[in-house]
Amino acid sequence: MLQIQVLRDQKERVILGLKKKHFQDAEVIVDKLVALDDDRKSIQRNLNDIQADSNKLAAEIGQLIKNGLKEEAEVVKQKVATLKIELKNLEDALKQKEVELETLLITLPNLPHESVPVGKTPEENEVYKMSNIAIPDLGENPLPHWDLAKKYNIFDLELGVKITGAGFPLYRGKGAKLQRALINFFLDEAHAAGYEEIIPPLMVNEDSARGTGNLPDKEAQMYHVTKDDLYLIPTAEVPITNIFRGDILDEKVLPIKMTGYTPCFRREAGSYGAHVRGLNRVHQFDKIEIVQFAHPKDSYDIQLKMLEHVEGILIKLGLPYRILRLCGGDMSFSSALTFDFEVFSAAQKRWLEVSSVSNFESFQSNRMQTKFRDENKKVQLIHTLNGSALALARIVASIIENYQCEEGIKIPEVLQKYTGFDILN
RNA sequence: GGAGAGAUGGCAGAGCGGUUUAAUGCGGCGGUCUUGAAAACCGUUGUACCGAAAGGUACCCGGGGUUCGAAUCCCUGUCUCUCCGCCA
Numbered sequence A: 001m002l003q004i005q006v007l008r009d010q011k012e013r014v015i016l017g018l019k020k021k022h023f024q025d026a027e028v029i030v031d032k033l034v035a036l037d038d039d040r041k042s043i044q045r046n047l048n049d050i051q052a053d054s055n056k057l058a059a060e061i062g063q064l065i066k067n068g069l070k071e072e073a074e075v076v077k078q079k080v081a082t083l084k085i086e087l088k089n090l091e092d093a094l095k096q097k098e099v100e101l102e103t104l105l106i107t108l109p110n111l112p113h114e115s116v117p118v119g120k121t122p123e124e125n126e127v128y129k130m131s132n133i134a135i136p137d138l139g140e141n142p143l144p145h146w147d148l149a150k151k152y153n154i155f156d157l158e159l160g161v162k163i164t165g166a167g168f169p170l171y172r173g174k175g176a177k178l179q180r181a182l183i184n185f186f187l188d189e190a191h192a193a194g195y196e197e198i199i200p201p202l203m204v205n206e207d208s209a210r211g212t213g214n215l216p217d218k219e220a221q222m223y224h225v226t227k228d229d230l231y232l233i234p235t236a237e238v239p240i241t242n243i244f245r246g247d248i249l250d251e252k253v254l255p256i257k258m259t260g261y262t263p264c265f266r267r268e269a270g271s272y273g274a275h276v277r278g279l280n281r282v283h284q285f286d287k288i289e290i291v292q293f294a295h296p297k298d299s300y301d302i303q304l305k306m307l308e309h310v311e312g313i314l315i316k317l318g319l320p321y322r323i324l325r326l327c328g329g330d331m332s333f334s335s336a337l338t339f340d341f342e343v344f345s346a347a348q349k350r351w352l353e354v355s356s357v358s359n360f361e362s363f364q365s366n367r368m369q370t371k372f373r374d375e376n377k378k379v380q381l382i383h384t385l386n387g388s389a390l391a392l393a394r395i396v397a398s399i400i401e402n403y404q405c406e407e408g409i410k411i412p413e414v415l416q417k418y419t420g421f422d423i424l425n
Numbered sequence B: 001g002g003a004g005a006g007a008u009g010g011c012a013g014a015g016c017g018g019u020u021u022a023a024u025g026c027g028g029c030g031g032u033c034u035u036g037a038a039a040a041c042c043g044u045u046g047u048a049c050c051g052a053a054a055g056g057u058a059c060c061c062g063g064g065g066u067u068c069g070a071a072u073c074c075c076u077g078u079c080u081c082u083c084c085g086c087c088a
Helices: A004-009 A011-020 A026-066 A070-105 A145-152 A157-163 A174-192 A206-211 A237-244 A299-317 A363-368 A392-402 A413-419
Strands: A126-130 A196-198 A230-232 A248-250 A256-265 A284-294 A321-325 A337-345 A350-359 A371-373 A379-381 A383-391 A408-410
Touching (some): A004 A011, A004 A026, A026 A070, A145 A174, A145 A392, A145 A408, A174 A196, A174 A256, A174 A284, A174 A383, A174 A392, A174 A413, A206 A237, A206 A363, A237 A256, A237 A284, A237 A363, A237 A383, A299 A321, A299 A337, A299 A350, A299 A413, A350 A392, A363 A383, A383 A392
Antiparallel strands (some): A284 A383, A321 A337, A350 A383
């Protein structure tokens, strides 16, 4: 959520930013918000004054009663009674105004960083970097990963359908082992980069979902356990980022770096077609997430370091990748700057998104009220960042496609100590 | 799931209708003393909002209520602890 003060102080910048994100009627809504805030202030001023009067009179009554002046006290009580009616009205008006303000403010997306390219669709994303890893030559008829899965019994989507439903893959045998190898490899990489490992809850309450912006914006994306009013996490970002919800941190502890492996659950309502085939888009997948809580002055440097971290993993896995800087129209609601990593899945001949590294600046921390005390002892909002390092299902898809050969599927060297085998067949 | 107890400032812990703008201790910060440090002593130490400032208002788990006045009384929700039951 944006801060109302920013709308007041930097109106032009806000409107331009909203437009870059293709937010409709930016001027009108910003004006309306400022007007609502003006109303709020004036009501509050009024309310505070009357409360002050009322408090004084109450103290007076206390004194009068203490001194045995009962009749005089009664007179003052009458005065307070009229104030009380007014107070009640003002309190209601204030609350209503605050709700109105927040309901509208929460609909505003984060402002894009100045480096965000103008554009509306994924085609307008900027290719920030292309890897120099060669796309493998797979010969005549390379198999897509769903066919390889059948051939080598790596995972089974039909069984997933039987047990649960579409989009819940079941990994087996060496496929399951490969999955586990990747999880351990990614966690070890994150640990080596200084991230503390977290095993968070896989369900979160409403406050947490709201804190990271998954509610109300992306409610349809999450599985909701209505009986207990909990949400299955769509990413470890949600529980991990919420660790510091409502806290004021010491500047000295920044940046805080955390990583976590979790399964991720996404409803992906309305998805269909060839591009969601196999592991390309599923309802449950494994992901290792890296999260940082940063001083505002450092957050963009930190984002670049996170990019390097993800890049390093892809290089070790030998997967051809490219990094995109997302345009205003393709970025997520809460992000100020997002880089996507895509790997080339050589049999499908498609780029698959396997990581998204975002800087949210203070957009999440404003909702979560996560702050830090700066060198002048002033309290200010922290910056939050996160990225996938990495998302499993699609990495598996591209590994098995890109490493297929006559004898089976070669295992990238860095993974062999985790899998315990060098070929999957 | 059953029974009981509880939720107060960074922590510990008092307060149970009117100098509480929350005692006291610990911790933090600043200072005195000291070559330096420790100890001792003195001061200071929450957040949000309104206000140019002075200052004001709100917040003692959340929500509602009683009262001129609520941390304190009532209702309700949530959570925690203890005991019992069940259980990986």
